[in-house]
Amino acid sequence: MISATELDAQDPLAGFRDRFVHNSSEPGLIYLDGNSLGRQPLAVADVVARVVDREWGDRLIRGWNEGWLEIADGVGDLIGEVLGARPGEVTLAENTSVCLYKAVVAALRERSPRQKVLTDDANFPSDIQILRSACRSAGSGQRVEVVETSATADPTAVLLDAIDESTAVVSLSHVAYRSGWRWDLKAVNRAARRAGALVVWDFSHSVGAIPIHVAAEGVDIAVGCTYKYLNGGPGAPAFIYVSSQQKGLSNPISGWFGSQKPFDFDHQSPPAKGIQRFLTGTPHVVSAALVQPGIELLLEAGMPRVYEKSVMLTERFIDLCDKKLAKFGFEIVTPLDPESRGSHVAVSHPEAQAVCLALLNEQSVIPDFRPPDLLRFGFAPLYISFADVDSTVKRIVDVVEGGGIDRWKDKTPLVP
Ligand SMILES: Cc1ncc(COP(=O)(O)O)c(C=O)c1O
The missing domain is CATH 3.90.1150.10 (Aspartate Aminotransferase, domain 1)
Structure with missing residues (x-):
């Protein structure tokens, strides 16, 4: 050796x-716990000084017109580079759980009246809870089927076998949080597409460690944490990716930051056209800013x-x-x-x-x-x-x- x-x-x-x-x-x-919480990049200290001291401290509310409004999309585009997405397909919002909820309800409504949400028992427990609550919210009898893959030698065969014409959504963690098992993105996407289902991926344990090419691998929708291999810091906002070809998906929690003109203060403002439609409320400016240095290190490497x-x-x-x-x-x-x-x-x-x-x-x-x-x-x-x-x-x-x-x-x- x-x-x-x-x-x-x-x-x-x-x-x-x-x-x-x-x-x-x-x-x-x-x-050896960067798969839970990544280390702090040295450059974070400069970002804190800029965003907290100079922008918030000195510039106050003027900060919104000096970069804060664009921060979720700007950092989202950087994550998009890591994922092989096009500009305007990724943004930062809330946490993985909430982003997953939004994505799955959107996909369920788009694939109505199909009823089945397919996942596996190796998925993160919170993801399975979210899938169940997304089914309740979608409100037309949708249900979660949890396929047992963790005890089998060939999880792919077991999963693909369970995808059928009643499947609305397949939702999986790309890399399983316990075993580290990694799904073949292309194979699952291909099988789901053939059956008319949408796949919602959770990239929490792969982004920043495993190469992902969402466009080439046919990924339609994905969410993930930024505090693991992206080194974005504790409680950093999550990302959501929706392919620009999936124009029919709409955010089930619409709010002013997901609308076309938040500052018109209009009760009926239509949703934004791009990935911004998946935003809801005020972006987490400070924590979004702290995500950037870690992504820049990965892109440089x-x-x-x-x-x-x-x-x-x-x-x-x-x-x-x-x-x-x-x-x-x-x-x-x-x-x-x-x-x-x-x-x-x-x-x-x-x-x-x-x-x-x-x-x-x-x-x-x-x-x-x-x-x-x-x-x-x-x-x-x-x-x-x-x-x-x-x-x-x-x-x-x-x-x-x-x-x-x-x-x-x-x-x-x-x-x-
Ligand atoms: C695979 C996976 N999905 C989702 C989550 C939950 O993320 P959040 O707490 O940001 O909603 C985690 C947390 O570790 C995770 O490992």
Whole structure:
């Protein structure tokens, strides 16, 4: 196996690590939870100074005419570049849950009287709750069918088999939050289109880590978080993408910012024509501004290089787990084929929670734990090194051999 030092020396993205904030009082920290909350780009400090101090502090309400009105669309277009979308197809709004609700109700109304919303049991639980509430709101007997894919060797076959002429909407997480399983966008979109259904994707666990080309891959509608691999900050607004060809989709929560002329204060203002029609109320100016630096870093690095490194990091970790951790009862849950996974690796262990707590409290490694037995290790290519991968595996061995599991076995779990 080629040494981590050699790989880091050859890594074209190595310099990006220093473009993020690293707490100097924790120099050895290995942060493997960028699939939940990405690191803070250094450039965020300048954005705070500009937006908070100068624009809000000095310019006050005049800020709306000096860039705030366009901020959701401007940052949306940058995300559009990451997604391979055209300008004007992506905007920022609320959070993923609300954006998903809007997208699914819009799609259900457009595909009425079809009744079935198809998803799978590996989807994020909040997404499934939202699908159910979208069905209730659509109000003509629509229902959610949850296909069981997590226990099968061929999720694609199981899912595609369930798409039929009663399917209005298929809604999936591109990369599954637990296992890291990745759907083939083209295959699902093609099957849904053939059956006359619309697909609403949740790109939360793929955007910024996996190359996506919405136009080339036939994606009609997608939503996603900006606080994971886009490094937009805690609670950052989500994005919504609607292909410009889907002109018949309308926002079920129409409000002034989604109308053509919000400042006419008209009770009947018609909806905006572009993606702006999916806005509702006032954009989250400050948090939208903080999303920009992370996206600019990704665009500067280039998604092909980011993805290439993601595959190398996850491959190395899987390999080392196999060689050094399998004998202690650790099992890789994530697909071994890189085309079928995202940028995190899920590993099961009967004492996963204790291992996680020991890593956090004794080893300066931050992964996360998902009950009942899963550890997730997120490899954000812009700031994780190959040395981090090797060191993480070594520290897991140290936990097991050093009695860490016994020390943390009955301790209170952490959230998240
Ligand atoms: C796949 C996925 N979808 C949706 C969400 C929820 O996003 P939000 O809380 O921004 O609505 C998450 C949160 O982690 C997620 O992982």
